[in-house]
Amino acid sequence: MTKIEFMQGNIACAEGALAAGCNFFGGYPITPSTEVAEHMAVKLPKKNGTFIQMEDEIASMASIIGASWTGARAMTATSGPGFSLMMENIGYAVMTETPCVIVNIQRGGPSTGQPTMAASGDMMQCRFGSHGDYSVIALCPSSVQEMYELTVKAFDLAERFRVPVFLMADEIIGHMRERIIIPDTVELTTRRPLVPGVLPFHPGDDLVPGFPEFGKGFGVHVTGLTHDERGYPCATNPKLHEQLVMRLYNKIENARKEIADYVVTNPDAEIVFVTYGSPARSVEQVLHDTGNKIIGHLRLKMVWPFPEHAIAEFPNATRFIIPELNLGQLAREFDRHTSIPVVQVPKLGGDLHLPADLKKLIGVDA
Amino acid sequence: MSYEDWFRQDRLPHIYCAGCGNGTIINCTLEAIEEMGWKKEETIFVSGIGCSSRAPGYIVTDSLHTTHGRALPFATGVKMARPGFHVIVFTGDGDLAAIGGNHFIHACRRNIDITVVCMNNQIYGMTGGQGSPTTPKGALSTTTPFGSVEPAFDLCELAIAAGANYVARWTSYHVKELTKAVKAGLENPGLSFIEARVQCPTNYGRRNKFKQVLDQVEHLRSHSMLRQKYLQHQERGDAVPDGTIVVGEFVKRNRPSMGVPR
Numbered sequence: 001m002t003k004i005e006f007m008q009g010n011i012a013c014a015e016g017a018l019a020a021g022c023n024f025f026g027g028y029p030i031t032p033s034t035e036v037a038e039h040m041a042v043k044l045p046k047k048n049g050t051f052i053q054m055e056d057e058i059a060s061m062a063s064i065i066g067a068s069w070t071g072a073r074a075m076t077a078t079s080g081p082g083f084s085l086m087m088e089n090i091g092y093a094v095m096t097e098t099p100c101v102i103v104n105i106q107r108g109g110p111s112t113g114q115p116t117m118a119a120s121g122d123m124m125q126c127r128f129g130s131h132g133d134y135s136v137i138a139l140c141p142s143s144v145q146e147m148y149e150l151t152v153k154a155f156d157l158a159e160r161f162r163v164p165v166f167l168m169a170d171e172i173i174g175h176m177r178e179r180i181i182i183p184d185t186v187e188l189t190t191r192r193p194l195v196p197g198v199l200p201f202h203p204g205d206d207l208v209p210g211f212p213e214f215g216k217g218f219g220v221h222v223t224g225l226t227h228d229e230r231g232y233p234c235a236t237n238p239k240l241h242e243q244l245v246m247r248l249y250n251k252i253e254n255a256r257k258e259i260a261d262y263v264v265t266n267p268d269a270e271i272v273f274v275t276y277g278s279p280a281r282s283v284e285q286v287l288h289d290t291g292n293k294i295i296g297h298l299r300l301k302m303v304w305p306f307p308e309h310a311i312a313e314f315p316n317a318t319r320f321i322i323p324e325l326n327l328g329q330l331a332r333e334f335d336r337h338t339s340i341p342v343v344q345v346p347k348l349g350g351d352l353h354l355p356a357d358l359k360k361l362i363g364v365d366a
Numbered sequence: 367m368s369y370e371d372w373f374r375q376d377r378l379p380h381i382y383c384a385g386c387g388n389g390t391i392i393n394c395t396l397e398a399i400e401e402m403g404w405k406k407e408e409t410i411f412v413s414g415i416g417c418s419s420r421a422p423g424y425i426v427t428d429s430l431h432t433t434h435g436r437a438l439p440f441a442t443g444v445k446m447a448r449p450g451f452h453v454i455v456f457t458g459d460g461d462l463a464a465i466g467g468n469h470f471i472h473a474c475r476r477n478i479d480i481t482v483v484c485m486n487n488q489i490y491g492m493t494g495g496q497g498s499p500t501t502p503k504g505a506l507s508t509t510t511p512f513g514s515v516e517p518a519f520d521l522c523e524l525a526i527a528a529g530a531n532y533v534a535r536w537t538s539y540h541v542k543e544l545t546k547a548v549k550a551g552l553e554n555p556g557l558s559f560i561e562a563r564v565q566c567p568t569n570y571g572r573r574n575k576f577k578q579v580l581d582q583v584e585h586l587r588s589h590s591m592l593r594q595k596y597l598q599h600q601e602r603g604d605a606v607p608d609g610t611i612v613v614g615e616f617v618k619r620n621r622p623s624m625g626v627p628r
Contacts (some may be wrong), residue, residue: 002487023447024447026439026442026443041437050447052443052446054439054442054472055439055468055469055472059437059438059442059469059472060439062433062439063440063442065430065442065443066412066441066444066445066447067443067446067447069444070428070444070447070448088433089432089436092433114469212428214410214448214451215410216407217407218408219428220428221422221428221429222428222430223423224431224432225431226375232377233423233431237506254419335565338459
């Protein structure tokens with residue numbers, strides 16, 4: 001039986017994680033993400049899982065990677081300053097192909113910024129924040145329902161691609177309370193185990209190697225150094241390094257189309273809003289108020305890898321309008337994939353775009 | 367079976383310089399593990415970055431060679447997720463006491479059931495001989511060209527104050543004592559910290575008037591003083607010579623610990 005509840009976004013995220021089989025949470029308190037950790041602290045021990053509050057976010061990220069190698073489905077949750085601290089170990093998770101989920105309830109930055117106010121200022125950081133070239137997956141919920149569903153999805157993608165997956169929410173979605181339908185069960189993907197006899201970092205056709213879980217007798221050496229298929233450090237071979245980095249990059253990029261997740265409304269429209277996260281709610285209000293099919297809406301639930309092919313879903317588009325809680329981080333990415341004019345609607349400070357302001361922008365009376 | 371069975375033969379030769387003390391410490395650790403009769407598939411080595419942290423790469427078990435200073439939180443994740451595993455951390459003075467200092471005291475405070483073997487060569491060896499938090503006052507390094515002006519950390523006293531259940535210090539000269547100490551640490555629940563003072567001829571010795579490897583080992587031997595004797599000196603108010611290395615078992619206690627199999 002599905003359950004209908006009235007729930008806060010951060011709690012829905014934690015509940016989604018539990019439904020997805022998360023059995024290890026390592027975290028550090030930070031506003032506005034703390035409810036995720038608090039809920040996991042209550043729930044995980046009762047499910048025979050492990051909750052541990054680490055000494056900082058560097059350690060939190062390290063602990064979930066360590067746990068993941070024992071086969072655990074591991075997660076952490078944080079916000080801007082903590083996210084910055086996690087960057088080095090996120091790169092380690094990329095390089096060692098460690099499945100893990102990182103929840104970022106974004107707040108205003110830079111630095112300590114606005115701990116209790118919403119922003120989407122970390123969208124580029126989650127894509128490029130650790131040093132070196134790589135690709136990751138980032139999901140953006142715009143409702144409490146999606147805090148649940150996309151957290152489940154984050155675990156599935158992390159397991160399938162052996163990559164850190166980000167749930168890039170914002171303070172508004174994290175702290176908002178609304179109706180949520182909790183399904184009876186969710187379908188789960190589990191990382192493909194390594195076949196005995198195959199080298200531990202030898203990739204399958206999907207460019208993802210089988211997982212040599214600790215304790216199963218594989219005797220795998222896991223290193224952040226450039227490594228060969230045995231997992232042995234081999235840091236001065238230019239060709240090997242290029243092959244490894246390209247594989248880590250392509251295992252995500254090749255699946256860009258297949259895993260894309262977005263919602264198209266009014267594909268015949270000429271004026272099209274593009275959103276992710278809480279600004280989607282303002283645009284939904286605009287669509288509701290205008291009442292007909294003159295305005296299109298492309299709502300991205302997955303921002304990285306960027307679904308550039310989604311632009312073609314609006315063949316009549318003459319203008320893409322992109323309201324964001326930053327200075328246009330995704331608008332610039334969008335712009336480089338299309339020759340159709342892109343209008344940035346950046347907003348800083350923590351308030352959401354008002355539907356009236358968006359309506360004025362497209363020449364509709366508020 | 368011998369400790370040699372724990373080595374990954376196809377990784378040899380190793381990267382350690384001629385005369386390096388790290389190999390001695392790795393051998394002692396593996397000998398102690400061998401004596402414990404632990405299964406390879408249940409034993410996990412975790413390390414950070416630096417010369418000492420390369421050790422897990424030469425051992426046949428599952429291992430994590432992680433980021434600089436972070437071995438302990440990675441190991442904490444492994445141990446908390448799977449308390450049945452035996453988790454050993456190899457680290458060095460820079461990795462543990464500088465960049466990883468916060469993790470070190472918190473792992474000791476949690477008293478998590480991990481054995482930490484720190485190869486303290488008093489220098490950053492892998493990057494070419496920069497001063498570390500355990501470089502003695504006055505010692506020369508590439509970043510202390512006029513002699514280090516900072517006081518050095520006493521890692522054992524730090525571990526005791528932070529709450530570790532077992533703390534010992536020996537040197538690469540004291541092979542038998544060190545092996546026994548590692549074994550005692552492996553047997554004792556909670557965090558066991560074993561500091562092994564080692565010679566680094568390439569980056570410490572040659573800048574600090576140790577012309578031969580053996581000069582440095584001899585220094586470790588001749589400057590070592592058993593903790594019992596050191597405490598007697600202190601009780602009597604006698605001065606101990608500069609550069610004394612206090613060795614022996616510092617603490618063995620049974621405070622509540624985390625990550626112990628239930």
